[in-house]
Amino acid sequence: MSWPRPKKLQQALPSYRLTQPRLATEVTDFHAVPEIAAAVQSFVMSREAVPGIYVYFDVGGGTVDGVAFNYLNSRGERRINFYSGKVEPLGVFAIGTALSKGTSAEIDAVTLENLLKSCAPSALAEFVQRIRRLVGYVIMTARQKDGRNWQEDALQSADYERKFISKLSTSHMRPLIAFMGGGGSKSGWYKNSIESTYKAFQHHNASVPPYKLVEVPRPKDFIVPKGSADEFIRFAISWGLSFLFGEGPDIGLPSQFDEAEKPRQWTPPRAFDYADSKDYC
Known part of the structure; x- marks a missing residue:
């Protein structure tokens, strides 16, 4: 037996009031x-996953979702601390319709x-800039909350010595891994817009290593549905939601993390601070 679908909220409220008490006692998980x-x-959940800072961009039909997170693994106890997140109506269908x-x-x-x-060059430049602003917000917000110098922590070899007091060479850094997901992640335009943010926003000067865009890893036990293309990126969210509660990692949301305190500037010993004696006469 099928029930008529309510067209307005007021029509649904009586059914909700009758159903809610039963759901509260029956639905526990x-x-x-x-x-x-x-x-x-x-x-x-992969054994190959290495703890560290990662970025994820989901390019959907309506929106582009971006997050940056710190993956931790303490003796098998996994945790994801999401430092930043931003959503903009810049998906494939949204931009295409415009x-x-x-x-x-x-x-x-x-x-x-x-x-x-x-399209007109001015319109194209505006969309690229909006993508860059999303990428810049996600990465720099996470960088400020984490507090570490990502470039120094991303050095490939502990034996690497800097011979000059200057900028670190990007050739000696592990890249910042940025996962691409969603149906629009195959678009070269989205990839180029995201990658160009590093140079356009001068992230090298902000202690951020170069980005490396990669697809979301496909699980070994993932079975492609019949009639679907062999692309895990379209099913990543559904696959992740299939885990029973408690089997996945603990999650920390961006609102739980404040901006890291900036380290104090070094001052030479016996330095005279005028502010300590300006009221003395």
């Missing part, structure tokens, strides 16, 4: 899981690429 946390489960002014019925990554080639 019901938990909210951040969508973006589910998306990185395949990486975190460029085509609603004339294209179906817009995918290929259609979007063609629309971008023929």
Whole structure:
């Protein structure tokens, strides 16, 4: 027997009031899981996962979601501390609809690429800049909350010695891994826009190593649904949500982390501070 679907909120409230008490006693294993946390489960649950700072960009139809997180593993006890997150209406369908002014019925990554080639340079530059602002916010907010110098922590070899007091060479750094997910992650335009943020926003001067964009790792036990392309990126969130509550890592949300305290500046011994004696007469 099917029940008529309510068209307005007021029509649904009576059914909700009758159902809610029963759900409160019967449904016990019901938990909210951040969508973006589910998306990185395949990486975190892998034995090859190395603790450290990572970034994740999910390019969907309507939005681009970006997060930066610190993955911790203490003797098998996994934890993800999300330092930052931002969502913008810059997905494949959203940008494609804006460029085509609603004339294209179906817009995918290929259609979007063609629309971008023929759009006005000013419009293209504006979309690229909006992507960069999202990337810059996600990375720099996480960098400020973490507090460490990511470039020094990302040195490939402990034997590497700096012969000059100058900027660290990017050739001696491990890159900042940025996972790409979602149906639009195959678009070269999105990849180029994200990668170009490093140079455009001068992240090398902000203790950030170069980015390396990679696909979300596919789990070994993942079975591709029939009739679907062999692309795990489209099913990463669904796969992550399939874990029973308690089996995945503990999660810390961005609101739980404040900006790290900046280290004190070094002062020479016996330095005279005028502020300590300016009121003396």
